[in-house]
Amino acid sequence: MINFDLKLVPFSRYGSYIAFSHLEKSAEWEDGLYMRTVHGCGSHAGLFHPIFHVQLLREGEPVSFKETASPTLLRLETDAGAYVEICISEPKLVRIRGVGAGIRLSMGTGKFDCAFPTEEGRWQVTSFTTGTKYMLTPIQGQLAVNAPWSVDRSETVVVDFAPEAGGASADAGMFECAIEEFTTVWEKQKYEKSFDACLEVVEKEFDAWLDKVPGVPREYLESGLLAAYLTWSCVVAPEGHLTRPAMLMSKNWMNSLWSWDNCFNAMALIYRYPELAWDQFMILADNQDTSGAFPDSINDNVRQWTFCKPPIHGWALKWMMERTDFIDAERLAEVYQPLARWTQWWFEHRDDDHDAIAQYNHGNDSGWDNATVFEVGPPVEAPDLTAYIIIQMETLSEVAEILGKEHHAQSWKGRAKILRDLLFTHSWREDRFVAPRSGDHEVFECDCLLPFLPIMLGKRLRPHMLSKLITGLKEEGRFLTEHGLATESPNSPLYEPDGYWRGPIWAPSTMIIIDGLAASGEMEFARELARRFCDMIARSGMAENFDALTGEGLRDRAHTWTASVFLILAHEYLRGKAKE
Numbered sequence: 001m002i003n004f005d006l007k008l009v010p011f012s013r014y015g016s017y018i019a020f021s022h023l024e025k026s027a028e029w030e031d032g033l034y035m036r037t038v039h040g041c042g043s044h045a046g047l048f049h050p051i052f053h054v055q056l057l058r059e060g061e062p063v064s065f066k067e068t069a070s071p072t073l074l075r076l077e078t079d080a081g082a083y084v085e086i087c088i089s090e091p092k093l094v095r096i097r098g099v100g101a102g103i104r105l106s107m108g109t110g111k112f113d114c115a116f117p118t119e120e121g122r123w124q125v126t127s128f129t130t131g132t133k134y135m136l137t138p139i140q141g142q143l144a145v146n147a148p149w150s151v152d153r154s155e156t157v158v159v160d161f162a163p164e165a166g167g168a169s170a171d172a173g174m175f176e177c178a179i180e181e182f183t184t185v186w187e188k189q190k191y192e193k194s195f196d197a198c199l200e201v202v203e204k205e206f207d208a209w210l211d212k213v214p215g216v217p218r219e220y221l222e223s224g225l226l227a228a229y230l231t232w233s234c235v236v237a238p239e240g241h242l243t244r245p246a247m248l249m250s251k252n253w254m255n256s257l258w259s260w261d262n263c264f265n266a267m268a269l270i271y272r273y274p275e276l277a278w279d280q281f282m283i284l285a286d287n288q289d290t291s292g293a294f295p296d297s298i299n300d301n302v303r304q305w306t307f308c309k310p311p312i313h314g315w316a317l318k319w320m321m322e323r324t325d326f327i328d329a330e331r332l333a334e335v336y337q338p339l340a341r342w343t344q345w346w347f348e349h350r351d352d353d354h355d356a357i358a359q360y361n362h363g364n365d366s367g368w369d370n371a372t373v374f375e376v377g378p379p380v381e382a383p384d385l386t387a388y389i390i391i392q393m394e395t396l397s398e399v400a401e402i403l404g405k406e407h408h409a410q411s412w413k414g415r416a417k418i419l420r421d422l423l424f425t426h427s428w429r430e431d432r433f434v435a436p437r438s439g440d441h442e443v444f445e446c447d448c449l450l451p452f453l454p455i456m457l458g459k460r461l462r463p464h465m466l467s468k469l470i471t472g473l474k475e476e477g478r479f480l481t482e483h484g485l486a487t488e489s490p491n492s493p494l495y496e497p498d499g500y501w502r503g504p505i506w507a508p509s510t511m512i513i514i515d516g517l518a519a520s521g522e523m524e525f526a527r528e529l530a531r532r533f534c535d536m537i538a539r540s541g542m543a544e545n546f547d548a549l550t551g552e553g554l555r556d557r558a559h560t561w562t563a564s565v566f567l568i569l570a571h572e573y574l575r576g577k578a579k580e
Contacts, residue, residue, distance in 0.1 A: 013091065013233055018181060019037075021251075029108075032053055038236065038251050040300050058100075063101070065084075071232070084097070087198055097175065103177075104159065110128070113157070114128075115159070118135070122135055123136045123147075132181060143161055212272040220570050220574070223541075234247050235248075241299065241300060249559055250556045258297045263316035265280050266320065270326075275326070277326075281320070288342070307364040311388045313342065313392065318394075343396060355381075357422065357423075359379035370502060373435040373444060379437065387456050397411075428465060429443070433465075434451060448492075452469055452472060455470070455517060458518075459520055473517075474525060477491065483546060483551040498554050506545045530574055541558075542560075544562065
């Protein structure tokens with residue numbers, strides 16, 4: 001079993017919206033351990049959504065402690081050996097026990113936040129700020145709450161669970177309690193199952209998940225365990241807009257599902273957990289707009305339409321179809337119309353100059369939010385977008401044929417070929433793909449990796465184009481570093497080590513390019529890129545992105561699409577699983 005740093009990786013579990021993290025001091029909270037919610041909500045406290053600040057008590061006073069987190073148990077221990085253990089025994093239930101120490105839960109309050117006593121010594125805490133409610137129950141020991149009332153809220157909420165004072169029994173010095181999240185009415189619980197029995201259940205659940213994770217080479221076993229924990233713990237139960245079990249991008253602050261990130265998570269699940277993979281893929285279709293657009297991002301409470309994300313769904317669907325029989329005709333019938341409408345949306349709503357080449361209206365639409373190709377100013381007719389749509393139409397052709405829609409199949413196939421030829425005449429200039437602005441077709445001169453993404457078309461590219469792309473990707477020191485492919489060449493004056501898409505290495509660009517190289521017959525180079533990326537992950541963890549020159553993890557340090565891409569690359573390319 002692995003242990004992880006709560007400053008980087010939250011403690012949570014499958015199905016739960018509850019997480020524990022160590023937050024560093026900010027203007028809005030003290031440094032320390034917090035119980036948080038990952039429900040989508042607006043919060044004055046920022047994207048971390050803390051509920052309770054967690055402290056250990058000795059004789060009623062806070063004491064320092066060491067945190068040890070594993071996938072199923074969080075242990076807080078003092079220098080004197082007193083400890084408190086925390087287990088999220090069910091998605092909405094936290095079980096806590098302590099020996100020689102108590103625990104304090106403090107909530108800073110905003111408008112309408114409050115706590116009040118209920119029957120049998122319990123207290124209810126309502127966090128209007130985050131839209132959540134909790135029932136706090138003492139199972140053994142004592143509960144004391146300080147929640148003075150002021151007009152429309154509790155001025156503060158301080159909850160102390162502690163051992164019974166002066167006890168002489170064998171249980172003296174011990175306490176146990178439960179914290180249960182609920183939505184409307186709390187249903188009375190007896191909590192008859194022991195803490196150890198609860199822990200054993202969670203351990204079995206995580207072990208069962210491990211059986212569903214693709215195997216990785218022995219040298220990556222520890223990273224594989226971390227990837228398995230992240231993907232397991234970041235799944236939340238269906239609620240609100242989340243119509244199916246949903247793997248969030250993170251339970252740090254990226255606690256939503258973006259409509260291209262989720263494809264990579266589906267791909268990693270397809271090997272051994274195809275049902276959940278299909279849920280990830282279809283959850284966007286469940287939330288599709290009447291215009292045909294998929295939302296930019298969703299969580300249980302919010303659907304975001306300000307931007308969109310690139311149409312990689314046909315590429316991802318084709319990739320998954322090649323690896324499972326689970327995606328049968330019934331499921332293809334479920335996805336065909338949503339995917340067709342999503343494809344058509346780009347032609348009907350994202351082609352302002354009517355040249356049959358779709359456009360991004362912002363870098364965010366591409367997923368490469370601030371990439372240098374967008375310095376020309378939107379809208380931009382980026383070549384990756386055209387390549388995605390070509391593949392999506394080819395996939396639709398194949399799906400239509402399986403479904404007996406022969407006329408549709410021929411139409412999609414013909415349209416894909418026309419668009420491919422148009423890509424070559426429109427977006428290839430001299431010896432490279434470019435991303436011109438829609439209308440005047442002006443190009444900003446930069447050295448960005450994004451125009452290399454048409455490598456995903458493999459041998460459908462003209463030979464001289466494919467050769468130029470491969471040569472550019474192989475050039476050491478341009479994009480290629482010790483750790484993989486930088487998103488902006490480190491030689492570029494616009495390169496930034498922590499510049500988001502202006503330099504750092506990302507999992508999705510790595511995955512797409514490696515898949516394209518494999519399709520181009522460049523298997524040796526594909527494996528070398530996979531090795532560099534996985535070695536970096538083994539050193540730096542599952543960060544959102546990475547410094548291209550040092551390999552250091554950046555931004556959100558517990559990101560599921562990074563974990564998923566790591567599992568795919570380690571499984572397929574470093575265990576000899578990829579197709580030659």
